[in-house]
Amino acid sequence: MSELAQSPGRLAPALSMDSRRIVPILLVAPLVIYMVVLYALPVASMLLRSVDEPTWSLDHYRDLMSDTVFFNTLVNTLYTAVIVTFGSLVLGYPVALALVRTKKMAPVILVIVLLPFWTSVLVRSYAWMVLLGRHGLINEALLSSGLIERPLRLLNTPLAVYIGMIHILLPYMILPVANALRQIDPSLARAASGLGSPPWKTFLQVTLPLSVPGVAAGALLVFVLSLGFYITPAMLGGPRDITLSMLIANQVDQLNWAYAACLSAVLLATALIIIVACRRLPGIGNAFKMSAR
């Protein structure tokens, strides 16, 4: 049987060498043509507006250097991404560990992680509006318990944006970390504790270092995805919590295509540079399989 599996060429007399090379190309051709014409070329032609208006030049990019609106927005976008990545890691790691280490509760945890995952970003951002609003659930609960006398301003603050984005991106952290934890031999942790290591030491010296590939993959995924957020900051943030995506949409509304294209190129380049810089990290290949859910 193994000999058969090793020599598939001999077993496929119906396929000549030529057709074996051409058939795969014919199979991918329709999608490749579709993606080039209806996705890559539209995006590329839009991006070109940043350098050919009114004539070929990099003036628009040079103008960005001294543009404080752009600079503040870029800093806010990156800063938000850092906080969201860190928050997702802190909240996601314990859940990932519980997902892997418990048997009975694992299916329940998985459902709780996956259902929000597949609920639309719009619906989840709306849910946080209900919770955080001036007359929202959290304010009502705090008022009726007498802890506060006036409603707190929770909605339309950076904090609301962080909470909403962490809620949306948490599964992208949990799933890669859980994947990495699942690959650790459980007898390692048992051996450590059997040899007298206290749980915290076992965790810090055995489990945590071995799960680093999953953490790196999850953090990269959450960071890159949070760079492009638009709906959640628009709904939960205040007037000053502008992300690059929001600024781009705003410029398109004003038909300021050259500037919007410039900003798009910066956003896209930031995401791609981070991915390329991290591609050698262990576990990154898996991250993008994960992102396909």
Next chain:
Amino acid sequence: MKAVRFFPSSLVGLILLFLAFPIVVVFAVSFSSANYLTFPPPALSLKWYRVYFSAENWLAPTWLSIWVAACTVVLSTFLGTLAALGIARLPRPLKILVSGLVLSPLIVPVIVVSIGVYYAFSKYGLVGKPIALVLAHTSLAVPFVVTSVTATLAGLDPRLEQAALSLGATPRGTFFQVTLPLIRPGVLVGALFAFITSFDELIVALFLSGQGAVTLPRRMWEDLRYAIDPTIAAVSTLTIVFTAVLLGIAHVLRKRAEQNRTMAS
């Protein structure tokens, strides 16, 4: 065999509550009798569901979303399944290039894709037409189909195809009678994910919907800008339940695919 615990389960419970609670609250608000957002609801009522099911300006966007998502499923599943079959057999450099292009919508920020297609499609007068949404949503949905089918293909025993061919089946017969039935669960899961991707999509719709092709997420977005009444909670609840049912189906299909695989080997 006691598992080594580090984080207390109460901490994990709190984080899970953080994940699940907002959705529970949306459910609860949708059954409220109050005209504004208040929690807990003063009394239970189905009136927001009645509002939704009797308002043409909610139902029309719902049907449009279902129609756009269905067309997206047909287009992306057809193109994506063929491509996944091809990608698996491509030589390595070409394989990386093609999968890079096909999977890139997962990484490229949606706003960049949205304004790109808006820029290109508006030249051809496509803005405000449902076909524009289908064409753009297909690009976004294709990665889910390709990854789902590729994963199923990777689990496929190549000896099954070889056996069919060596026993005299034509390549076409082998495909339709051996390969396709074996990858069907992966194709269907990909199709479901494509449906959800299109059905929930808002950012592309913000640019391409115009006045003529308002989808359900677009309609919800407009509602949230002007008046927040619990109708939107009822709509949200319905979409969550709808999505959960689709995911349930996807789960059953995956389980069945695993069974097929163990039976086949």
